[in-house]
Amino acid sequence: MITKSDSTTIKSYLEDSSNLHGGHADKVLIPENTAELSSILIECTSKKMPVTISGGGTTTTGSRIPFGGIVVSTEKLNRIISIDKRALSCVVEAGATVDDLQSACGKEGLFYTSHPTEKNAFLGGTIATNASGARSYRYGPTRKAVKRLKMVLATGEIFELRRGEKLFTGRGVSFGLPGGRRIEVALPSYDMPNVKNAAGYFVKDDMDLIDLFIGQEGTLSVITEAELGLELKPPEIRSCFAFFKDEENSWAFAEDLKGKKEWKILSVEYFSENALKLLRRKNPNVPPASRGAIFFEEEGEEGQRYSAADRWLKFIKTRGGSVDDTWVAMNEKDAENFTSFRYAIPEAVNEIVKASGFRKFSTDIAVPGGNFLEMMRFYKDLFRDDGIRNVVFGHIGENHVHANALPVQGAELRRAESICLEFVKKGVSLGGTVSAEHGIGKIKHMYLKEMYGDKGISEMVMVKKALDPGAILGLDNIFPKELLQ
Ligand SMILES: Cc1cc2nc3c(=O)[nH]c(=O)nc-3n(C[C@H](O)[C@H](O)[C@H](O)COP(=O)(O)OP(=O)(O)OC[C@H]3O[C@@H](n4cnc5c(N)ncnc54)[C@H](O)[C@@H]3O)c2cc1C
Known part of the structure; x- marks a missing residue:
C-alpha cells in the first residue's frame, strides 16, 4: 500500500472538474489489492473516519472532493484482466481508464460502448456514476454493460454480484455476505422518470441488486473489479457536422x-x-453564418461513406442546411478529428470555469421527448433575458443537453445559481431528471430535492445506513451528511 500525506503530493486528490474549492484530507491511501482495501475500510469504520473514493477525478459534481477524513485511490487496481472475444466481454479492475479499455478492445476488433467524453475517467468511476456519453444514444449508459461487480463494503466484506443473481422482491431484499452477515435493504418509494437518468439511487420494483451499486457515487461500496459487455467494432463509423442558420433549425434536424x-x-x-x-x-473554418450545429455518427458496412453523405445531404437541406455548411468525414482520420473537435467543447467550457475561479454552474437535465423543444426554448429565453454568458451543448439525441451559465464576476454568481434552479424546476415539471449522466455529488443536493422531495431523500439515507452503518463512504455525496446523524 502506498501512503501520501505531503500537502503538495495530495493536492490533485482534493479537486475534480467541478472547480469546487476547499477540499482537504489527512492522507491518501493507495491499496494494491482488495485485501489491503478491506483492512483500510474496517479500520475507518471502527474509527468512523470519512473515506472519499478516488477514481480519475473527472467528475463535474464535486463527488470526488474530500472534506475531511482520508482519500482511498483505486489507481493501483488498474489491470485489464481479460478480454473474451467470443463472449464479447472483459474483466477489468476499477482503476483502469476508459481509454485503456478502448485501446485494448480496438486491438481485438471490439469496442466498449460506454463512451463518456472524458477518456481519463476510471472504469470504476464510470460505474459509480453510471456515466454515459454521445454513443449512449444507441447503446445505453454504463449500467447496460455491467454484468458482474466485485466490491468491498465499508465494513470490509468483499463480495461479488452477477447480474440476474439477486433480485429485489418489490422494493425489498435480504442478502448474505461471504462472512455470514445478512443485510436487508428497503428501496425508496419514488418512481424514476422515464428518461436517461443518473440522479440518486436507481430504484425499480423487482430490480437487480447489482443496479443499486451502479450510479451510487461512492456512497455504498468500493467497486474493485467489473465484468463488462463489449460489442464487435462496426465495419465503418461515419460522421458528419451539419451547420444551420439558426438554433431552431438544428433542433428540428435532430x-x-x-x-x-x-x-x-x-x-x-x-x-x-x-x-x-x-x-x-x-x-476558423466553422461556417461564419452558422448559429446551431448537429454532429452525428452512423455505423454501417464498409465503403459507403459517399452514398451515406448523399443520403444525409438531401435530408440536411430540408432544414435549410447546405453542402457548403456540412462537413462529412471521408476517412477514419477525418472521423477522429471530428470526434476530437466535438470533445473540445466540454474542455473549453471547463477551461473557462477554471479560469473564472467559480464552481461549475451546469445543468444535466433530460426530459421526455415530447417536452424537449419546450425545454430548449426555456433555456434560450431565460439565458437571453438574463444576458449572462452561456454555452449549451450535448446529447440532444437523448433529449439531454448541458446548459452552462458562465459567470464572469462575483456579482453574477447568484444569477447563475438561480437560473440553473429555474431550469431544474422546469425540467422536473416536464417529467424529467435533474441529472441524466453526471450525478448529484456535492453541488446538486437542492436539485435532487426538487425531484424526489424530503421523503425520497430520507429513504435514500436509509439505504446508505443499511450498507454503510458507520456512515464513512462518500459523505455529502447525493445528500447532505447531516442527514446521516
Ligand atoms: C471534459 C469532460 C467531459 C465529460 N463528459 C462526460 C460524458 O460525456 N458523460 C458522462 O457521463 N460524464 C462525463 N464527464 C464526467 C466524468 O467524466 C464522469 O462522471 C466519469 O464517470 C467520472 O469517472 P472518474 O473515474 O473520473 O470518477 P471520479 O471523478 O474519481 O469519481 C466520481 C465519483 O465516483 C466515485 N468512485 C470513483 N471510483 C469508484 C469506485 N471504484 N467505487 C465506488 N465509487 C467510486 C467517487 O467517490 C465519486 O463519487 C465529463 C467530464 C469532463 C471533465
Missing part, C-alpha cells in the same frame, strides 16, 4: 434524425450559437 429508426445512428450531439463561437477559436 428531431428528424431521431425519427430515422432505419439508420444505425450512434450519436446525435448539439452545439448552440455560443458553443460554435468557442469552437471557431479552435477551427
Whole structure:
C-alpha cells in the first residue's frame, strides 16, 4: 500500500472538474489489492473516519472532493484482466481508464460502448456514476454493460454480484455476505422518470441488486473489479457536422434524425450559437453564418461513406442546411478529428470555469421527448433575458443537453445559481431528471430535492445506513451528511 500525506503530493486528490474549492484530507491511501482495501475500510469504520473514493477525478459534481477524513485511490487496481472475444466481454479492475479499455478492445476488433467524453475517467468511476456519453444514444449508459461487480463494503466484506443473481422482491431484499452477515435493504418509494437518468439511487420494483451499486457515487461500496459487455467494432463509423442558420433549425434536424429508426445512428450531439463561437477559436473554418450545429455518427458496412453523405445531404437541406455548411468525414482520420473537435467543447467550457475561479454552474437535465423543444426554448429565453454568458451543448439525441451559465464576476454568481434552479424546476415539471449522466455529488443536493422531495431523500439515507452503518463512504455525496446523524 502506498501512503501520501505531503500537502503538495495530495493536492490533485482534493479537486475534480467541478472547480469546487476547499477540499482537504489527512492522507491518501493507495491499496494494491482488495485485501489491503478491506483492512483500510474496517479500520475507518471502527474509527468512523470519512473515506472519499478516488477514481480519475473527472467528475463535474464535486463527488470526488474530500472534506475531511482520508482519500482511498483505486489507481493501483488498474489491470485489464481479460478480454473474451467470443463472449464479447472483459474483466477489468476499477482503476483502469476508459481509454485503456478502448485501446485494448480496438486491438481485438471490439469496442466498449460506454463512451463518456472524458477518456481519463476510471472504469470504476464510470460505474459509480453510471456515466454515459454521445454513443449512449444507441447503446445505453454504463449500467447496460455491467454484468458482474466485485466490491468491498465499508465494513470490509468483499463480495461479488452477477447480474440476474439477486433480485429485489418489490422494493425489498435480504442478502448474505461471504462472512455470514445478512443485510436487508428497503428501496425508496419514488418512481424514476422515464428518461436517461443518473440522479440518486436507481430504484425499480423487482430490480437487480447489482443496479443499486451502479450510479451510487461512492456512497455504498468500493467497486474493485467489473465484468463488462463489449460489442464487435462496426465495419465503418461515419460522421458528419451539419451547420444551420439558426438554433431552431438544428433542433428540428435532430428531431428528424431521431425519427430515422432505419439508420444505425450512434450519436446525435448539439452545439448552440455560443458553443460554435468557442469552437471557431479552435477551427476558423466553422461556417461564419452558422448559429446551431448537429454532429452525428452512423455505423454501417464498409465503403459507403459517399452514398451515406448523399443520403444525409438531401435530408440536411430540408432544414435549410447546405453542402457548403456540412462537413462529412471521408476517412477514419477525418472521423477522429471530428470526434476530437466535438470533445473540445466540454474542455473549453471547463477551461473557462477554471479560469473564472467559480464552481461549475451546469445543468444535466433530460426530459421526455415530447417536452424537449419546450425545454430548449426555456433555456434560450431565460439565458437571453438574463444576458449572462452561456454555452449549451450535448446529447440532444437523448433529449439531454448541458446548459452552462458562465459567470464572469462575483456579482453574477447568484444569477447563475438561480437560473440553473429555474431550469431544474422546469425540467422536473416536464417529467424529467435533474441529472441524466453526471450525478448529484456535492453541488446538486437542492436539485435532487426538487425531484424526489424530503421523503425520497430520507429513504435514500436509509439505504446508505443499511450498507454503510458507520456512515464513512462518500459523505455529502447525493445528500447532505447531516442527514446521516
Ligand atoms: C471534459 C469532460 C467531459 C465529460 N463528459 C462526460 C460524458 O460525456 N458523460 C458522462 O457521463 N460524464 C462525463 N464527464 C464526467 C466524468 O467524466 C464522469 O462522471 C466519469 O464517470 C467520472 O469517472 P472518474 O473515474 O473520473 O470518477 P471520479 O471523478 O474519481 O469519481 C466520481 C465519483 O465516483 C466515485 N468512485 C470513483 N471510483 C469508484 C469506485 N471504484 N467505487 C465506488 N465509487 C467510486 C467517487 O467517490 C465519486 O463519487 C465529463 C467530464 C469532463 C471533465
